[in-house]
Amino acid sequence: MYYAHSKEGVDEAQWQLLIDHLTRTAEYARKFAEDAGLADWAYLVALFHDLGKFSQEFQARLRGKRIKVDHSTAGAKELLSLLKNTPYEPIGYLLAYCITGHHAGLLNYGDATDLPGEGTLVARLKTDVCDYQAYQDFLQVDFSTLPKTLSIRPQKQSLGFSLAFWTRMLYSALVDADFQETQEYMLGKQPRGLYEPIPELCKKLNLYLQRFNHPVSLIDQKRTETLQSCLQKAQMPRGFFKLTVPTGGGKTLSSLAFALNHASQHNLKRLIYIIPYTTIIEQNAQIFKEIFGDQNVLEHHCHFDWEELKQRQNDEEEQTNSLYKKLKLAAENWDIPIVVTTNVQFFESLFANRSSLCRKLHNLAKSVLIFDEAQMLPREYLKPALAAVWELVVNYGASAVFCTATQPEIERFLPQPEPIVELAPDPQALFHFYKRVEVKNLGSLTDEELVDRLQQNEQVLCIVNTRRHASGLHQLLEGEGNYHLSTLMCPVHRKEKLFEIRNRLQEGKTCRVVATTVMEAGVDLDFPVGYRALSGLDSINQAAGRVNRNMQKKMSELYVFEPKSGLVKRTPRFISQVVEITRQVFRIYGDRLISIEAIAAYFDQLYSLQDPQIFDYKGILRCFEDVNGKFEFETAARLFRVIEDPTVSILIPYNKEARALIEELKNAPYPLTILRKLQPYTVSIYRSEFERLSTKGVMIRILDTYPLLDPQVFQDYYHPEVGLLVPEAVEGEGLFF
Numbered sequence: 001m002y003y004a005h006s007k008e009g010v011d012e013a014q015w016q017l018l019i020d021h022l023t024r025t026a027e028y029a030r031k032f033a034e035d036a037g038l039a040d041w042a043y044l045v046a047l048f049h050d051l052g053k054f055s056q057e058f059q060a061r062l063r064g065k066r067i068k069v070d071h072s073t074a075g076a077k078e079l080l081s082l083l084k085n086t087p088y089e090p091i092g093y094l095l096a097y098c099i100t101g102h103h104a105g106l107l108n109y110g111d112a113t114d115l116p117g118e119g120t121l122v123a124r125l126k127t128d129v130c131d132y133q134a135y136q137d138f139l140q141v142d143f144s145t146l147p148k149t150l151s152i153r154p155q156k157q158s159l160g161f162s163l164a165f166w167t168r169m170l171y172s173a174l175v176d177a178d179f180q181e182t183q184e185y186m187l188g189k190q191p192r193g194l195y196e197p198i199p200e201l202c203k204k205l206n207l208y209l210q211r212f213n214h215p216v217s218l219i220d221q222k223r224t225e226t227l228q229s230c231l232q233k234a235q236m237p238r239g240f241f242k243l244t245v246p247t248g249g250g251k252t253l254s255s256l257a258f259a260l261n262h263a264s265q266h267n268l269k270r271l272i273y274i275i276p277y278t279t280i281i282e283q284n285a286q287i288f289k290e291i292f293g294d295q296n297v298l299e300h301h302c303h304f305d306w307e308e309l310k311q312r313q314n315d316e317e318e319q320t321n322s323l324y325k326k327l328k329l330a331a332e333n334w335d336i337p338i339v340v341t342t343n344v345q346f347f348e349s350l351f352a353n354r355s356s357l358c359r360k361l362h363n364l365a366k367s368v369l370i371f372d373e374a375q376m377l378p379r380e381y382l383k384p385a386l387a388a389v390w391e392l393v394v395n396y397g398a399s400a401v402f403c404t405a406t407q408p409e410i411e412r413f414l415p416q417p418e419p420i421v422e423l424a425p426d427p428q429a430l431f432h433f434y435k436r437v438e439v440k441n442l443g444s445l446t447d448e449e450l451v452d453r454l455q456q457n458e459q460v461l462c463i464v465n466t467r468r469h470a471s472g473l474h475q476l477l478e479g480e481g482n483y484h485l486s487t488l489m490c491p492v493h494r495k496e497k498l499f500e501i502r503n504r505l506q507e508g509k510t511c512r513v514v515a516t517t518v519m520e521a522g523v524d525l526d527f528p529v530g531y532r533a534l535s536g537l538d539s540i541n542q543a544a545g546r547v548n549r550n551m552q553k554k555m556s557e558l559y560v561f562e563p564k565s566g567l568v569k570r571t572p573r574f575i576s577q578v579v580e581i582t583r584q585v586f587r588i589y590g591d592r593l594i595s596i597e598a599i600a601a602y603f604d605q606l607y608s609l610q611d612p613q614i615f616d617y618k619g620i621l622r623c624f625e626d627v628n629g630k631f632e633f634e635t636a637a638r639l640f641r642v643i644e645d646p647t648v649s650i651l652i653p654y655n656k657e658a659r660a661l662i663e664e665l666k667n668a669p670y671p672l673t674i675l676r677k678l679q680p681y682t683v684s685i686y687r688s689e690f691e692r693l694s695t696k697g698v699m700i701r702i703l704d705t706y707p708l709l710d711p712q713v714f715q716d717y718y719h720p721e722v723g724l725l726v727p728e729a730v731e732g733e734g735l736f737f
Contacts, residue, residue, distance in 0.1 A: 002054050002134065005185055006062045015062070016185045018053050019138045022046070028177035033170065035269060035365035036396050037151045041091075042173040044146065045098045047139060048075035049174060054138075055130035073124050074132045075099045080125070088146060093121070093629045094163065098171040100124045102178055106171060106353040106633035109626075119634070152395040155387065155415040164624040164631045165391040168350075172361035176333050179359060191322045192329050195296050195337050202264040208291050209257060219551060222433050223250035229425040230254045234261035238268075240393060240420040242374070242410065243403040244427040244596070246434040247545030251372075252284055255403050258423055259368040262399060268366045273340040276376035283524075284372070285340040292338060295323055298330045300341045334360040343378060344642045350388045351620065353637035365396040374402035374410065375538045378642045384620040386413045394418070405545070406538040407596075408603050413615060428596045436548040437530075437558050439540065439593045441586055445561040450531065451476045453559075454512055459505060461527040462514045463543050464563065465535055465575065471722050472567040473514045481510030485518055489723030490652045491680040494518070501525060519546060526550050530558040536578035537585060537602040541594055560586075581605045647684040650699075651708040652718060654681050659711065665702055675706070683724045692727040693717070 004021035007014070026046035033042035052058060052071030061069050076096035083092040097106055100121060110120025116127040154162035183190060196204075215221040226249055233241075234257070243258070245251045259271045275281045285299040330336040349357050369392065371377065378385060392398040401423070402410055411420060424430055445453075451473060454460050458481075464470050467486045474484035483501055485494055502525060504511040513519070513527070517535075520542035526549035532540055540560060548556035562579075581602060589598040607615075618639040623632035653659045658681040665674040685693075690707070693699060698717050700708045709717060709724070717725050 002059060002138070003062055004050060004053055005182060007186060012063075018050065021181060021185070022050060022139070025049070025174075025177045025181045028181055029173045032176055032362050033173035036169045036173065036362055037365075038166070038170050038173060040146050041095070041170055042177070044079075044141070045075075045095050045170060045174050046177055047141065048079050048095075049099050049102050049178065051075035051078055051135050052129055052132050054132040054135040057130040070127060070129055072100055072103055073127050074129045077125060077129065078132070078135075082141070082143070086143065087148065088143065090629075091150070094167045094170070096125065097121060097167050097631070097633065098174050101171065101353070101633075102175055102355060105355060105637075106168070106358075108632045108634045109630040155390070157415060158387070158621065158625060159627045160629075160631070161387055161415070161621065161624045162391060162395070163627070163629060164633070165388065165395075167629075167631070168358065168633075169362055169365065169396065171355075172358045175355040176359040176362060179332070179355075190329055191326045192335060194326070196292070198260065198268065198270070198337060199264045201292050201296060201337055202260045204292055205257065205260050209253070212253075219248070222430070223254075225425055226250055226430065227254045227257055230258035230423045231261055233421065233423050234258050235265055236262075236421060238262075238266055238393070238397060238399045240410075240414075240418050241399065241401045241423055242407055242420050243401060243423040244405070244407045244430075245403070245424050246405045246431055246594075247541075248436075248549060248551070249405075249430055249434055251403055251405075252287065254423070255370050255372070255401060256288070259370055259399075259401060263368050266399075268368055268397070268399070270334070270336065270363065270367045271338045271370065272334070272346070272364065272367050273338070273370045273372060274343055274346045275340065275372045276343050277373070278342065280372065281340050281342065288338055288340065295326065296336065297338045297340065298327055298334065298336045300331050300334075300339060300345060332356075332359055334363045343376065347378060347381065347385050347388070347642055348640060351384065351636050351640035353633040364392055364398060367392075367398050369393075369398055369400045371400065371402045372404070374404040375406045375408050377408070380614060380617045381620065381640060381642065382413045383415075383616040384640070386410065387415045387621065390415050390418070406541045406599050406603075409600075409607060412607055431595055434551075435555075435594070436551050436553070437544045437556050437594070438591055439544065439558050439560060440591070442559050442561040444564045447473060447476060447563075447565045447567065450561065450563075454514075454531065455479070457512065457529055459508075459511045459527055460513070460529050460531065461519065461525075461543075461546055462512075462531040463517060463519055464514070464533040465517070466568060467516055468728075469533070469563065469565060469567045470514050470516050472565075474722065477512055477514070479510065481512060483511065483513045484722050485513060485515035486723065487516065487518055488683055488685070488726070490654055490683050492654060492658075493723060495680075498523065498525070517542075519543075524549070526552070528553065528556055530556075532558055532560050534560055534562045534579050534582060535575065536606075537582050537593065537599060540582065541599070544594055577609065578606065581609070647686055648690040648707060649682045649684045650690070650693075650724070651678055651702070651706060652681050652683055652724070653709060653711040653714055654718070657681075662702065662708060665706065671703060671706070685724065685726060689726045696727065 002018040003015040004018040005016045026043045029042035029046035030039045033039045050071055052074030057067060058069045058071050061067055076099040079095050080092045083089050101107055107119060107121045110122035112122065114120045114123040116123055150166060152162055152166055212224050212227060215224045226245055243251060243255050263271060273284060281299065285297060288297045349360060352358055389400050393400050454462055454477065467488055470484060470486050474482060481504060483497055485497060501511055501513060505526060517539060520539060523546065525546055527547050530543055530547040532543040544558045547558050584605065585598050585602045586593060589595065592598055620636050620640055623636040651662060653662055661674055661678050665671055668674045698710050698713045700710050702708055719725055
């Protein structure tokens with residue numbers, strides 16, 4: 001008898017038979033790969049993935065013998081041998097990546113000099129494995145049923161990338177099938193699926209949208225026009241779309257209406273909302289949950305509070321008590337109708353090599369991908385990121401929607417030209433209608449001149465480019481109702497201040513806010529006038545979205561100025577570049593700075609001036625350029641990091657809850673669980689800033705790892721208005737991006 005898995009406390013006769021595991025995993029893999037068009041290939045690799053378990057050595061290990069057995073290489077070697085001198089021989093190495101990596105992750109190919117034991121595909125295939133030939137008594141494989149060609153349209157300039165992506169999708173179906181089948185044996189049937197189908201959710205949404213059928217105000221009429229345009233165009237064939245709508249134009253519901261009706265029309269399986277800011281994620285996810293119910297929406301980002309959901313469910317009846325488990329399982333592979341996630345989670349998963357991160361990829365086939373705030377797509381990875389999106393749309397049945405008020409030139413970065421359909425009825429007319437802010441250029445302003453202007457307004461917003469500048473300006477303001485917001489304040493602190501600010505604005509009280517770019521998106525506040533330090537046009541447009549947001553006035557002003565300040569010592573090259581381009585666009589378009597033409601001109605100059613290498617500055621595409629399948633999956637995964645983290649996160653003993661969690665962390669057997677709860681009480685600063693704080697002797701390390709601001713000096717180094725106080729450097733400063 002050959003077994004796949006043992007179970008503690010269970011008699012050997014009840015262990016899982018290996019042939020059962022292989023055939024059940026193969027059936028799951030075939031099902032999971034259907035939408036990607038890889039069903040037969042997935043069935044094949046799943047049948048072979050654990051072939052090494054047909055060895056006496058592995059069976060002895062199951063029975064308790066302490067030996068190391070490589071069971072993942074045998075199937076790859078056997079498939080390569082069987083496919084040799086057949087039409088499928090070129091595909092053999094693609095299948096080998098999947099089988100050898102189903103535990104350790106997709107490997108680099110390596111080269112002929114690699115020796116057994118080195119971590120490459122070549123080295124693994126040179127490794128001696130235990131005799132597994134007993135498999136022939138259990139498995140009979142008919143290769144004649146396999147497709148004669150790969151059903152993909154490869155990128156003209158990069159056949160290698162298309163083949164590598166095909167391998168990723170196959171790998172995803174395999175590892176998800178292996179995880180789920182093993183999980184079912186070990187833990188029993190799990191509460192997966194059982195979601196409402198897309199057509200039912202579409203009916204719910206369309207019923208909800210009926211409330212907008214008879215708009216009264218002009219702004220509601222215009223929002224309804226955009227909504228109806230999106231509903232009408234939902235019938236269009238799958239492909240690339242964009243929704244160009246100014247702030248306040250109803251972009252969220254309009255994009256949702258298109259996506260869900262489009263999915264229902266074309267039998268697509270899910271909606272994936274990809275958003276750069278967690279604040280927007282939380283807002284959108286809440287709207288979706290209200291419409292569709294919590295059980296149909298997965299909010300997947302690093303700040304989501306799983307423990308709070310678990311605790312909330314503990315007080316409810318058993319039927320809903322499974323919600324935590326269902327959503328936790330859905331987070332593993334996104335087998336849920338609606339996913340709301342971040343740019344980081346989405347794109348890093350597309351280029352990951354670890355099985356746990358890749359499980360979700362096959363579920364991106366036949367999905368609608370909605371990229372909110374599309375101008376925030378990762379600039380340094382635009383080429384590989386959009387090459388992957390192109391693959392999902394062209395070869396795996398997805399549709400992609402790029403939503404923003406400042407639409408970048410997506411076409412420029414697709415691997416080959418594709419039509420991108422505009423969903424808005426008339427973007428230029430929308431910009432004209434929603435124009436509620438005039439942008440005026442003040443030229444250079446000293447801090448004293450700027451503060452004098454701010455003091456003349458009872459309610460005003462000022463956004464600058466650096467934390468140091470924001471803090472310094474706040475200190476110069478006099479009187480009550482002055483606020484500062486930056487990432488030097490922990491999220492809970494910022495949330496409290498935003499609540500105060502919102503109330504003061506609504507009550508007509510004095511409210512002057514000086515902030516960094518933390519205020520530019522995902523913050524629903526409405527100021528009568530605003531000031532913005534000169535930056536990129538997309539940032540200026542975001543700042544304008546916080547001014548006269550609800551159109552209470554016919555027209556308001558956003559004053560753009562160039563800081564003439566001792567608080568701004570130097571400007572990074574990229575910021576200097578976007579500032580210069582904005583100056584040029586300002587000279588041409590003047591008060592029409594927030595318009596379709598000006599935005600197009602800005603991005604055209606920005607992308608034309610920059611070295612093309614900056615859009616793939618780590619050479620991710622080079623990892624997949626070999627047409628013979630010599631790929632570097634592991635290298636690409638290591639290099640592809642949407643957020644390069646030059647910062648250190650410091651725990652802040654901000655309040656009683658934070659201090660209690662910090663005490664719990666000191667003795668936690670599983671610290672990551674507590675650290676997730678502490679995320680709202682952290683501040684990230686640059687390493688040089690951390691070192692300056694450390695020299696003051698105000699840092700404590702918990703478990704010798706996690707930095708904590710010493711509670712004994714909390715009052716001295718954490719200001720109730722400004723947040724963490726970092727000693728100044730001799731020169732230079734950190735910027736908040």
